[in-house]
Amino acid sequence: MIHKKIIPVAVTAIRELTPLIKEFTLTAQDGVKLPPISGGGHTVVVMPDADKPHKNPYSLVATSDDQSSYTIAVRREEMGRGGSIYMHDQVKVGSELQISTPANLFPIYKLAKKHLLVAGGIGITPFMAYLKDLPFLDGTLELHYSVRSLEHAAFLDELKDVMNDGLFVYAGEREDERVNLHKLLADQPLGTHVYVCGPTGMVDAVLKAAEELGWPSGAVHYEVFKAPETGNPFMVQLRESGKTVKVGANETLLEALENQGLEIDYSCRGGACGLCKTTVLDGDVEHRDFYLTDEEKSSNKLIMPCVSRCKSDLLALDL
Amino acid sequence: MTEKDAIRSQPTYSPLTFDAKGKFNLLIGCAQGIDALADMVIGAGETLDPSNTEILIGAGDYSDDANIFFGEKAYRNFDFLCSAEELLNAIPAVLDRMKMGMRLYVAGPEQFVWDVVAVAKDYGLLDEELHIEARGTYARRVTCSHCKANTENVITNIVDCAGCGLKLFVYDHFSRRLRAYMGFRVDAEVHGEFPAEVEVFR
Numbered sequence: 408m409i410h411k412k413i414i415p416v417a418v419t420a421i422r423e424l425t426p427l428i429k430e431f432t433l434t435a436q437d438g439v440k441l442p443p444i445s446g447g448g449h450t451v452v453v454m455p456d457a458d459k460p461h462k463n464p465y466s467l468v469a470t471s472d473d474q475s476s477y478t479i480a481v482r483r484e485e486m487g488r489g490g491s492i493y494m495h496d497q498v499k500v501g502s503e504l505q506i507s508t509p510a511n512l513f514p515i516y517k518l519a520k521k522h523l524l525v526a527g528g529i530g531i532t533p534f535m536a537y538l539k540d541l542p543f544l545d546g547t548l549e550l551h552y553s554v555r556s557l558e559h560a561a562f563l564d565e566l567k568d569v570m571n572d573g574l575f576v577y578a579g580e581r582e583d584e585r586v587n588l589h590k591l592l593a594d595q596p597l598g599t600h601v602y603v604c605g606p607t608g609m610v611d612a613v614l615k616a617a618e619e620l621g622w623p624s625g626a627v628h629y630e631v632f633k634a635p636e637t638g639n640p641f642m643v644q645l646r647e648s649g650k651t652v653k654v655g656a657n658e659t660l661l662e663a664l665e666n667q668g669l670e671i672d673y674s675c676r677g678g679a680c681g682l683c684k685t686t687v688l689d690g691d692v693e694h695r696d697f698y699l700t701d702e703e704k705s706s707n708k709l710i711m712p713c714v715s716r717c718k719s720d721l722l723a724l725d726l
Numbered sequence: 727m728t729e730k731d732a733i734r735s736q737p738t739y740s741p742l743t744f745d746a747k748g749k750f751n752l753l754i755g756c757a758q759g760i761d762a763l764a765d766m767v768i769g770a771g772e773t774l775d776p777s778n779t780e781i782l783i784g785a786g787d788y789s790d791d792a793n794i795f796f797g798e799k800a801y802r803n804f805d806f807l808c809s810a811e812e813l814l815n816a817i818p819a820v821l822d823r824m825k826m827g828m829r830l831y832v833a834g835p836e837q838f839v840w841d842v843v844a845v846a847k848d849y850g851l852l853d854e855e856l857h858i859e860a861r862g863t864y865a866r867r868v869t870c871s872h873c874k875a876n877t878e879n880v881i882t883n884i885v886d887c888a889g890c891g892l893k894l895f896v897y898d899h900f901s902r903r904l905r906a907y908m909g910f911r912v913d914a915e916v917h918g919e920f921p922a923e924v925e926v927f928r
Binding site for chain 1: 747748749750821822824825826827828829849850851852853854855
């Protein structure tokens with residue numbers, strides 16, 4: 408079942424937040440009301456006019472009061488596959504894009520007694536929407552925000568405006584200026600939930616500290632979108648439809664399948680949500696997702712085509 | 727009762743097992759539940775570090791076995807209180823100073839166990855952090871589905887509601903939110919027709 412709807416939007420404002428991060432306001436066409444969002448939700452932005460049709464997931468920063476627009480923040484990734492560069496260099500006010508209906512893989516656990524938010528760099532974006540959903544009660548909300556330097560700290564003024572005591576910014580290079588995650592997690596009252604969004608190293612450090620300190624896994628929340636990485640090209644045999652498709656080095660398996668006109672359900676395009684799970688009939692899968700269990704991965708019977716690839720020259724799928 | 731007939735909401739219990747992933751342990755035992763804690767401590771052996779463990783027990787003499795395991799080790803804290811009520815009242819102060827990474831072990835009469843679970847849930851504890859075993863009386867707290875009043879320490883299949891006085895059939899449906907079993911009018915079909923009252927919950 409494909410439960411995704413594509414909504415046409417126009418860019419109505421662009422704001423430069425830092426030298427590397429731009430905020431885009433995406434307004435629905437024809438006065439359509441957009442679905443309400445919840446803190447941690449994301450949408451996939453489709454860039455139809457690009458030389459290749461990028462589909463990148465971005466956290467929703469905010470929605471306008473009249474539900475006519477969303478804002479997203481995009482970091483320019485020089486080493487990426489081109490979607491963010493296109494957003495930065497080609498998209499102007501008036502440009503037309505498409506977005507998917509929002510989904511949320513990183514929701515707030517509303518029964519928590521305290522919310523401990525840990526952000527690194529562009530990982531601040533989902534938390535901007537969190538802050539609108541969480542009550543500002545002293546001692547129940549903290550945001551620990553790490554950046555390379557203050558110049559690279561997006562939304563800093565907004566954060567200072569809306570947060571009282573709970574904002575901690577780490578902008579230094581020295582070890583003692585950086586957030587000590589182990590120390591932070593070692594001293595939290597019962598009922599605390601930690602949420603982390605940032606570079607993989609930071610997410611891993613939070614997961615490691617939480618495990619070492621005996622945190623229950625249900626109190627640890629993380630956003631694990633990962634931009635698909637390039638890899639060796641390989642051929643895919645679609646046994647059901649009898650087609651053979653080439654997956655280029657700079658292309659994902661999901662994109663190659665979509666280019667053949669196959670409609671595959673997706674949401675995060677980052678190996679996290681599980682919607683694009685596909686059955687493997689033959690070939691040696693190189694798993695790069697966060698969704699399949701270790702057992703499923705070693706069985707070599709399933710693949711997440713949004714990020715994963717094939718180690719052998721040929722992959723056969725039940726499509 | 728066969729597996730198929732069982733009411734799914736009715737709690738089932740297994741002996742407490744120690745979860746070594748926790749960094750701090752809080753053991754709460756009431757009456758016969760103290761023996762259940764002692765059994766767990768014996769089973770845990772060296773994996774349970776007394777210096778990271780606090781014990782709060784009471785409402786009953788504990789056995790010689792329990793005495794050996796609770797009395798002689800250097801626990802970080804050890805309190806013995808006189809009644810289930812005193813135990814329940816003492817818990818919030820302990821939970822207030824506990825940190826994430828704690829595991830809570832609760833053993834005792836079923837009604838006591840769920841009273842402690844309610845306090846733990848108020849503190850936001852997840853099921854992963856909570857280990858329970860009912861040991862001792864299975865006397866029930868019964869919520870009247872007609873007047874909503876609770877009748878405490880029910881050991882018979884039929885009981886007079888402490889609120890509205892109706893004779894209630896004590897059903898096996900258990901509400902975790904109310905910490906009580908459900909009771910409903912036993913003569914609802916034919917008024918005045920009562921089956922024999924027998925002791926069933928010990």
